[in-house]
Amino acid sequence: MKFEKRAPQLRLKLEGWRSRVVLFLAIGGFAVLAGRAFYLQGVNTSFLKAKGEARFTRVVELPASRGAVRDRNGNALAISTPVESIWASPDELEIDEDQERALAKALALPLDDIRQKVDRKDRQFVYLKRQISPDQAARVMALRIPGVFQQREYRRYYPAGELMAHVVGFTGIDDRGQEGMELAADPRLAGSPGSRKVIKDRKGRIVEDVESVRAPKDGEAITLAIDQRLQFLAHRELKAAVEQNRAKGGSLVIVDARSGEVLALVNQPDYNPNNRANVTGRQTRNRSVTDLFEPGSTMKPFTVAAALDAGVVKPDTLVSTGPLKIGGWTINDSHPLGTLTVAQVIQKSSNIGTAKIQLEMSAETMGSFYRELGFGAAPQTGFPGEAKGLLKPWNKWRPVEQATMSYGHGISVSLLQLARAYTIFTNDGQLLPLSLTRLDAQPVAKPLISAESAREVTRMMEMAAMPGGTAPRAQVPGYRVAGKTGTAHKPEDGGYAEKKYVSSFVGFGPVSNPRFIVAVMLDEPSGAKYYGGDVSAPAFSAVMGAALRMMSVPPDAPGTFNVQAPASGDRG
Amino acid sequence: MARVNLLLLAAVIACALGVISSQHRARKLFTELEGEQAAAKKLDEEFTQLQLEQGAWATHKRVEAVAAKSLGMRLPDPSNTVIVTVPAR
Numbered sequence: 001m002k003f004e005k006r007a008p009q010l011r012l013k014l015e016g017w018r019s020r021v022v023l024f025l026a027i028g029g030f031a032v033l034a035g036r037a038f039y040l041q042g043v044n045t046s047f048l049k050a051k052g053e054a055r056f057t058r059v060v061e062l063p064a065s066r067g068a069v070r071d072r073n074g075n076a077l078a079i080s081t082p083v084e085s086i087w088a089s090p091d092e093l094e095i096d097e098d099q100e101r102a103l104a105k106a107l108a109l110p111l112d113d114i115r116q117k118v119d120r121k122d123r124q125f126v127y128l129k130r131q132i133s134p135d136q137a138a139r140v141m142a143l144r145i146p147g148v149f150q151q152r153e154y155r156r157y158y159p160a161g162e163l164m165a166h167v168v169g170f171t172g173i174d175d176r177g178q179e180g181m182e183l184a185a186d187p188r189l190a191g192s193p194g195s196r197k198v199i200k201d202r203k204g205r206i207v208e209d210v211e212s213v214r215a216p217k218d219g220e221a222i223t224l225a226i227d228q229r230l231q232f233l234a235h236r237e238l239k240a241a242v243e244q245n246r247a248k249g250g251s252l253v254i255v256d257a258r259s260g261e262v263l264a265l266v267n268q269p270d271y272n273p274n275n276r277a278n279v280t281g282r283q284t285r286n287r288s289v290t291d292l293f294e295p296g297s298t299m300k301p302f303t304v305a306a307a308l309d310a311g312v313v314k315p316d317t318l319v320s321t322g323p324l325k326i327g328g329w330t331i332n333d334s335h336p337l338g339t340l341t342v343a344q345v346i347q348k349s350s351n352i353g354t355a356k357i358q359l360e361m362s363a364e365t366m367g368s369f370y371r372e373l374g375f376g377a378a379p380q381t382g383f384p385g386e387a388k389g390l391l392k393p394w395n396k397w398r399p400v401e402q403a404t405m406s407y408g409h410g411i412s413v414s415l416l417q418l419a420r421a422y423t424i425f426t427n428d429g430q431l432l433p434l435s436l437t438r439l440d441a442q443p444v445a446k447p448l449i450s451a452e453s454a455r456e457v458t459r460m461m462e463m464a465a466m467p468g469g470t471a472p473r474a475q476v477p478g479y480r481v482a483g484k485t486g487t488a489h490k491p492e493d494g495g496y497a498e499k500k501y502v503s504s505f506v507g508f509g510p511v512s513n514p515r516f517i518v519a520v521m522l523d524e525p526s527g528a529k530y531y532g533g534d535v536s537a538p539a540f541s542a543v544m545g546a547a548l549r550m551m552s553v554p555p556d557a558p559g560t561f562n563v564q565a566p567a568s569g570d571r572g
Numbered sequence: 573m574a575r576v577n578l579l580l581l582a583a584v585i586a587c588a589l590g591v592i593s594s595q596h597r598a599r600k601l602f603t604e605l606e607g608e609q610a611a612a613k614k615l616d617e618e619f620t621q622l623q624l625e626q627g628a629w630a631t632h633k634r635v636e637a638v639a640a641k642s643l644g645m646r647l648p649d650p651s652n653t654v655i656v657t658v659p660a661r
Contacts, residue, residue, distance in 0.1 A: 076627050081620045134617065159627025206606050207599045232632035477650050558655040 057210055058200050064191030065154055066175060067219030069168055069182070071228040072261075072438045077164050078182065080154040080175075084137030085130040090118050093147030103148070106140045107132070131155050156182075158273040160228065163235050166286040167226055167265050167436070169384075170273040179284055181222065181436065183384045191219040223438045225261035230254055233546045234264040238520070241539035242268040245503075245525035251288035252521075252539065253419045254547065257514035259439055260423055260432030262381070262416075265289075290385045292412040293502040293521065296488030297349045297470075297532070299408030302421065303358050304346055305457045306369045309429075309449040312360040315343045315456050321352040327400040331355050346460035349470045349485060351407045358406035366402060367394020372448055373421040373431060375413055381436050389413045408486060415504070419519035422506050425461070425482070426514035429454040458482050462511050465537075474507055474537035476545040478555035483507020483518075483540060485532030490524065500524050505536035509544050512556040518544050 040048055069078035086107065095103070095118065104111040107129045117126050128148070132140075137150050156171050158164065169180020176190065177183035194216030199208040238252040247268075254264035271283040285291065307313045320339045324331045337350050345353030358366060370376070376391030390412040392401070404410045416434065423432040423445075430445035461482035465474040471485045486504040489496035506519040520536040520543075529535055548555075639645040 075630075076623050079620050079624055079627075081624060082617050157624050159624055160631065163632075206603070208602060229632065478655065555655055558657070 056199050057197055059195050059197050059213065060206070062194040062196060062216040063152060063154070064193045064216040064218050066156065066171070066191060067189040068221045069185075069189070070221060070223050071164075071226050071231075072223060072263075073227065074223070075160075075228050077160050077168050077224070077226075077228070078156060078158050080156050082134060083131040083153055083155045084134055084150045085153050086128045086132065086137060086140050086148065086150055088118055088126055088128050088148050089124050090121050090126060090147070091124060093118055093145070095145055095147070099143060099145050102143055103128075103140065103145060106136070106143060108136075160231075161274060162270045162272045163228070163231055163266075164226070165270050165273045166267050166284075166288075167224065167231075168273065170276065179384070180286065181224065181383075184382045184436075185222050189219045189222060192217045225256070225263060225435055225438050226265065227263045229550060230264040230547055231266065233550070234543055235266045235270075237539050237542045237546075238266050238268055240542075241520070241522060241535070245522060245527040245529070245535050247522040247525040247535075249282075249287055249523040250521060251291070251415045251519075252543065253288050253415055253517075253519045254543065255419045255423065255434065255517040255519075257423065257426035257508055257517050258432075258442075260420070260434050260443055260445075261439055262434055262436050263516070265416075265436075286383070286385070287523070288415040288519075288521070289381075289383050290387050290414070291523075292387050292389055292414055293504075293523070294411065294488040294491060295408040295413050295418055295504065296486035296502070297351075297407055298418060298484050298486035298504050298506045299406070299411070300346055300349065300354045301425065301457050301461055301484050302369065302373060303354050303366070303406040304342060304460065305424070305449050305453055306366060307357045307361055308342075308456055309453040310361060310365060313342050313357055315460065316341045319345055319350075319353045319356050321345075321350050321356075324352045324355055324403075326355070326403045327398060329400045329403075331403060343456075343460045343463060346457070346484065347463040347469045349464065354407045355403040358402060363394040363397045363402050366406070367391075367397065369448070370405075370411070372446070373424070374417055375411065375421070379414075379417055379420055379434050381416070381434050383436060386416075387414045389417055408488060412491075415519050415521045418504075418506055419517050422508060422517050422519070424448050425454050425458050426508050426517060427454075458511060461507070465507060470531075471505060471507075471533035471537040471540075473533060474505060474540050474544075475560075476509060476541050476548065477560055478558055479509050479545070479548055479553075479560075480511035480557045481507055481509035481541075481544055482511050483537070485537060487530065487532045501530045503530055503532040503535040505532050505540045507540050507544070509548065510553060510556040515551065515553055516544065516547055518547070 065082075066080040068076055068080070071077055100114060101111060104114045107114070109129060114128065117128060120126065131153060140148070141150055154175060156175070158168060158170070160168075167180055169182040170178055171182050172178045177186035182189065194212070194214040196212040197210040198206045199210060201207045234252045234254055238250050241247070242250045250268045252264070252266050253262065255261070256263055265286075265288055267285070267287040269283050271279045304313075308315070318339055318341060321333060321337045331352050333351050337348050337353070340348060340350060340353055342353075342357065345357065370391055376389050378386040378388045380386075397405070401410050420432070420434050424430065427445055428451035429449040430447045432445050433443050435443065459482075461484050462480060463469050464485070465471050465481050465483050471483060474481060474483050483505055484507065486502075486506070488502050489498075490500040490502055491497070492500065502521060502523055503525055504519070504521040506517070508514045508517040518540050520539045522535050525535045527535075
């Protein structure tokens with residue numbers, strides 16, 4: 001055989017099956033490889049595709065910002081602005097001493113602080129400094145220290161500070177609303193972050209947009225009804241009134257007399273929403289919305305309005321204010337007033353007179369009128385924690401309760417409810433809904449009394465705010481204003497506290513064409529005076545006067561312009 | 573037959589090169605777009621910062637203090653104010 005010459009191995013006589021086995025194994029091996037290749041590239045394609053994509057595609061988070069809150073003229077009240085947080089991963093960190101010093105300088109932190117933080121080698125995440133400006137963060141990142149990273153966050157700022165604190169509220173660390181409009185409108189203000197899939201190149205640049213997984217949605221901006229200028233006025237005057245009368249607290253509300261928009265809403269004490277380190281619940285409470293008080297005489301105009309509208313009295317009907325006993329209880333006036341007309345009952349604020357007028361009406365007439373005015377029900381402004389107030393159902397009233405309720409005792413209201421109820425006098429007997437956001441269209445009002453009755457009660461309240469009334473200090477030079485004082489003992493332990501009062505004043509102006517309703521409430525004034533006419537009326541006058549001038553409302557009593565109001569202390 | 577094949581081969585190569593170059597252009601343009609979007613975002617952020625700054629300068633408290641203290645302004649008294657009525661047209 002010729003093989004024998006070349007390869008000595010072949011001279012061996014091997015059995016034929018051995019080569020066939022080798023051939024078979026080789027073919028089998030290739031078949032397995034081909035099968036596997038076919039499986040990977042033909043049948044189960046998605047596996048390799050996914051592996052490939054995992055190496056060059058990235059899902060990028062797209063943060064959404066929270067909507068701004070603005071006042072009715074577009075001034076920013078709450079704005080989210082991007083900030084960076086610098087964090088480090090100690091186990092990845094490669095840093096020498098020079099870099100440590102540079103890092104400390106860029107972060108404006110003591111060197112020891114940095115060392116302490118990055119020394120914890122067991123940890124993978126430690127914040128070096130949170131919420132710094134993007135410029136500063138850029139300087140830190142320019143040091144290019146491996147293991148130091150930045151993270152984008154949004155921080156909420158409140159440029160108006162304590163001025164708007166109670167209205168706007170604030171957000172927590174997680175950027176969700178916790179108080180005020182931030183809480184009430186949270187679903188609208190909050191944005192939803194999105195994400196998208198991209199292809200990145202070696203240098204980390206995005207080269208191709210593969211698909212948008214979820215589009216980010218920035219939060220909507222909210223425009224409030226509040227006018228920042230009026231809010232400032234209200235804040236300044238309320239603060240002055242609280243300090244001057246050494247009151248425990250106070251609230252002031254300005255409502256647009258025609259649209260029911262809340263133009264200003266302030267409370268004392270307040271707080272700075274940008275720095276809430278030592279803020280207590282006493283400061284964050286929005287008293288004008290959440291706190292209830294017995295309105296006292298500020299209720300009388302409603303009792304008289306109901307009686308006039310029912311036709312049981314006329315403005316000049318005579319009412320004797322002699323001693324009055326109902327169900328074993330004696331009703332008092334602070335000093336005897338003799339026989340008065342119905343108009344004078346409001347002007348002089350007679351409890352006995354009001355109680356006598358209500359005797360002419362059934363509990364049902366009075367009770368359903370109070371209910372219609374919105375007492376005993378939340379005002380539905382959408383504000384969190386709205387108080388409903390206490391108004392017993394009329395069929396459970398005892399006669400003495402009906403009598404005390406007619407002059408505002410045994411019923412509790414919030415200042416916002418009270419201000420709203422006064423819209424029947426500024427709006428031809430029609431009750432307006434309140435709105436905290438700016439309205440574009442006139443809201444639907446609910447007619448409760450005739451325009452004529454509303455005008456007559458307004459005339460009485462104008463007398464109350466003049467010499468001879470209970471609140472001459474409510475006068476505003478140049479303008480006709482109307483309003484009613486209220487002084488009520490504070491309820492305490494089931495009775496009334498001897499020397500604790502709530503002094504209020506609710507009024508509006510100018511009478512010829514009302515623009516603003518201003519409601520003032522001072523909690524426990526402990527100065528020399530505590531009557532609403534001495535304590536709250538001057539604050540009303542100051543706010544109303546300044547507001548009318550600021551909005552260029554033409555004076556409807558120019559004759560009184562140069563007459564100094566009696567000690568009204570116009571600080572405007 | 574061979575000539576047609578050659579022609580087709582040339583066409584395929586030309587197409588492939590075209591795809592490559594347009595893909596490259598698309599990516600370059602996309603990077604550019606990315607950059608512009610980042611710039612827009614940056615300007616947006618600057619705007620919010622400026623709004624905040626404006627808010628801080630324009631607080632009524634500060635304006636009032638500046639008007640009263642450094643400019644010596646005050647509200648006119650009723651005694652030196654004259655009300656003028658514009659005759660109705």
